[in-house]
Amino acid sequence: MMSAFLDAVVDTLLPGEHQASSGASPLPSGTQAGVVLEAKSAEQDTILQMIAQRAGGEEAFARAPLSARTDVLASIEKESFDAFRTFVSNLLQDYYEAPSVLAAMGWREGAAQPLGHIVPEADEATLERLEKVRARGPLWRLAP
Amino acid sequence: MRLDPVDIAIVGAGFGGAAFAWRLSQQRPDLRILCVERGGFPDRSALPALRSDWQRAVLNEWATSPNLRLKSGRKSASADYPIDDTQSDFKPLMWNGVGGSTIAWAAHFPRLHPSDFRTRSLDGVGDDWPFSYADLEPYYDLNDAECGVSGLAGDPAYPPKPERAMPPVALGRMGMAAARGFDALGWHWWPVDAAINSRSDAGRAGCNHCGPCLIGCATGAKSSTDLTYWPRALGNGVEIRTHCVVHEVEIEGGQARGIRYHDESGQDILQPAQIVVIAGNGIGTPRLLLASGVDSPALGKNLMFHGAAYARGVFREELDGPVGPVGCALYSHEFYETDEARGFKRGVHLQVTRENALLLQATRLDKPWGEDAQRWLRDEFRHSVAVLVCNEDLPEEHNRVTLTDRIEADGLPGVKLEYRVSEHTRRALDFGLDRAEEMLRAAGAHRTVRIPVAPLTGWHLLGTARMGNDPTTSVTDASGRVHGVADLIIADGSVFPTVGAVNPGSTIGAVALKFADDLARALG
Numbered sequence: 001m002m003s004a005f006l007d008a009v010v011d012t013l014l015p016g017e018h019q020a021s022s023g024a025s026p027l028p029s030g031t032q033a034g035v036v037l038e039a040k041s042a043e044q045d046t047i048l049q050m051i052a053q054r055a056g057g058e059e060a061f062a063r064a065p066l067s068a069r070t071d072v073l074a075s076i077e078k079e080s081f082d083a084f085r086t087f088v089s090n091l092l093q094d095y096y097e098a099p100s101v102l103a104a105m106g107w108r109e110g111a112a113q114p115l116g117h118i119v120p121e122a123d124e125a126t127l128e129r130l131e132k133v134r135a136r137g138p139l140w141r142l143a144p
Numbered sequence: 145m146r147l148d149p150v151d152i153a154i155v156g157a158g159f160g161g162a163a164f165a166w167r168l169s170q171q172r173p174d175l176r177i178l179c180v181e182r183g184g185f186p187d188r189s190a191l192p193a194l195r196s197d198w199q200r201a202v203l204n205e206w207a208t209s210p211n212l213r214l215k216s217g218r219k220s221a222s223a224d225y226p227i228d229d230t231q232s233d234f235k236p237l238m239w240n241g242v243g244g245s246t247i248a249w250a251a252h253f254p255r256l257h258p259s260d261f262r263t264r265s266l267d268g269v270g271d272d273w274p275f276s277y278a279d280l281e282p283y284y285d286l287n288d289a290e291c292g293v294s295g296l297a298g299d300p301a302y303p304p305k306p307e308r309a310m311p312p313v314a315l316g317r318m319g320m321a322a323a324r325g326f327d328a329l330g331w332h333w334w335p336v337d338a339a340i341n342s343r344s345d346a347g348r349a350g351c352n353h354c355g356p357c358l359i360g361c362a363t364g365a366k367s368s369t370d371l372t373y374w375p376r377a378l379g380n381g382v383e384i385r386t387h388c389v390v391h392e393v394e395i396e397g398g399q400a401r402g403i404r405y406h407d408e409s410g411q412d413i414l415q416p417a418q419i420v421v422i423a424g425n426g427i428g429t430p431r432l433l434l435a436s437g438v439d440s441p442a443l444g445k446n447l448m449f450h451g452a453a454y455a456r457g458v459f460r461e462e463l464d465g466p467v468g469p470v471g472c473a474l475y476s477h478e479f480y481e482t483d484e485a486r487g488f489k490r491g492v493h494l495q496v497t498r499e500n501a502l503l504l505q506a507t508r509l510d511k512p513w514g515e516d517a518q519r520w521l522r523d524e525f526r527h528s529v530a531v532l533v534c535n536e537d538l539p540e541e542h543n544r545v546t547l548t549d550r551i552e553a554d555g556l557p558g559v560k561l562e563y564r565v566s567e568h569t570r571r572a573l574d575f576g577l578d579r580a581e582e583m584l585r586a587a588g589a590h591r592t593v594r595i596p597v598a599p600l601t602g603w604h605l606l607g608t609a610r611m612g613n614d615p616t617t618s619v620t621d622a623s624g625r626v627h628g629v630a631d632l633i634i635a636d637g638s639v640f641p642t643v644g645a646v647n648p649g650s651t652i653g654a655v656a657l658k659f660a661d662d663l664a665r666a667l668g
Binding site for chain 1: 193194195196197198199200203257258259261262265266276277298300301302303312314315316317319320323324326327332333334335351352353354355356362363464465466467468477478480481482502503506507512513514515518519521522525526
């Protein structure tokens with residue numbers, strides 16, 4: 001399959017952002033994040049062939065605008081929901097673990113341990129709210 | 145091969161089996177106690193939280209569903225069998241190995257309320273338990289002490305509990321936002337009891353809030369029975385045989401005589417035992433007992449999960465993001481007890497939980513690809529609060545576990561679930577979702593989202609071998625002894641006649657401890 005076609009599929013599923021609000025880095029597209037569609041399974045090939053066929057060929061799909069490519073993928077999803085979602089899930093796993101994507105979302109890359117995270121303890125206002133609950137007295141129902 | 149007899153053979157090393165083994169070995173050190181477990185001990189040095197690709201483990205070999213783990217094709221540390229869940233609105237979740245589902249649980253550790261033991265007497269629904277909250281209370285306390293609980297005494301939603309061993313797990317910005325919402329409405333809220341060390345305790349580390357509790361706790365801060373009950377039980381002389389799949393309870397003349405299992409090499413072994421204890425929980429237990437020919441009208445029926453749904457609020461302020469522990473911050477029992485005006489009996493538990501990891505959040509979107517999905521994620525990541533709504537699922541015979549005609553790779557018949565969300569549960573969840581959204585808006589959420597049913601929440605596998613006094617409607621008596629089969633005991637969540645509206649782990653442990661004491665007394 002043409003690499004331009006495969007890249008277009010990836011970037012239709014994961015288009016990224018042109019710009020992000022509040023000064024964050026925009027999300028990269030799938031290919032910008034390093035996601036590459038490689039031969040994985042017969043099921044994946046079947047989905048890709050369906051996409052190409054529906055679009056009138058690999059080249060036609062690659063040259064189509066994002067909205068038209070999105071429509072093609074939506075129609076394949078409707079037709080072969082489980083297979084399409086499995087195909088998407090595999091790409092999401094590569095994309096949302098990519099360091100550039102995590103950084104754009106303001107999150108840390110790498111293992112969850114051993115660093116962990118700092119989580120704030122209840123502040124004074126919250127503790128005061130808790131005392132109001134305590135002061136209500138028992139809410140539970142007596143049972144023999 | 146026939147082995148020398150043991151006094152007690154326990155099947156399953158999860159919460160029930162572990163608590164039972166420890167307590168009985170403490171009370172009766174003279175007994176030869178064996179536990180046979182289909183999986184192995186978890187290898188903490190190989191847990192995915194130590195790798196940079198840990199997020200994808202959540203979707204594959206560490207998925208919460210055994211079916212998804214099997215489907216991933218990756219080698220899993222859980223010794224799974226497939227479960228036909230096509231006819232079930234909730235998907236069964238579990239971990240098969242030493243520790244059972246405590247390896248992969250959130251360690252949310254609430255008790256049932258006193259009224260949960262008396263639903264028939266108080267509200268005319270479900271069934272009364274054959275013992276009361278007061279009867280179980282000492283075992284709740286003992287279980288808390290052995291597992292290690294972080295929390296705060298003084299919760300007015302419960303009868304007084306002892307001081308918790310550790311202070312509550314940090315609420316975080318997310319928890320404080322929710323507390324603001326509950327407070328604005330004048331509703332009850334309280335920091336959760338969690339079987340998680342909020343600081344170093346009992347030789348285990350304090351939680352450092354890494355996030356992915358459900359893929360095993362790499363630091364051991366989260367209590368799981370491989371770290372709590374098992375080391376103490378083994379120290380008391382209990383033997384555990386891992387990677388051994390029990391496929392039959394030997395029953396002769398209405399009496400359990402032992403168990404048959406395949407060991408890791410595939411050898412078939414007969415282990416005679418004076419008493420057999422089954423602790424496979426709501427699916428594994430009826431599967432084994434039905435396969436062994438136990439003929440109880442209630443066996444496999446009355447499967448209860450807890451109805452579960454989510455409401456999520458999106459806030460403009462920055463919150464914590466996908467930190468841990470996932471099951472912790474706080475909960476509300478404002479609507480836990482029956483109020484007939486709501487249109488349903490019993491109540492709902494509102495549990496404020498933390499965000500999912502980014503990849504998991506992305507895969508859980510209705511449409512996880514395209515511009516809209518990415519816009520959605522941008523909007524809510526690090527800015528959302530989720531509220532899990534749990535309701536009291538009531539026992540219904542048509543919700544059940546049955547065997548299939550197929551023999552699975554583990555040598556046991558296949559197992560199938562049939563479970564439908566009832567009209568009662570639908571009303572309760574809708575009520576709970578309305579309240580959750582109300583709270584989130586009061587806390588400042590600018591947008592809320594409802595997930596009316598959350599299928600991948602089926603951790604609580606309960607009720608399929610219920611306790612009771614009538615052998616035609618129950619499987620065991622108040623001590624877990626199976627009606628009509630001498631020397632056969634069940635010690636897990638399958639014995640619950642009803643389930644309250646809260647997570648069952650704390651009660652499973654307490655019930656298993658009670659049953660162990662009952663047996664120790666009966667043995668004289």
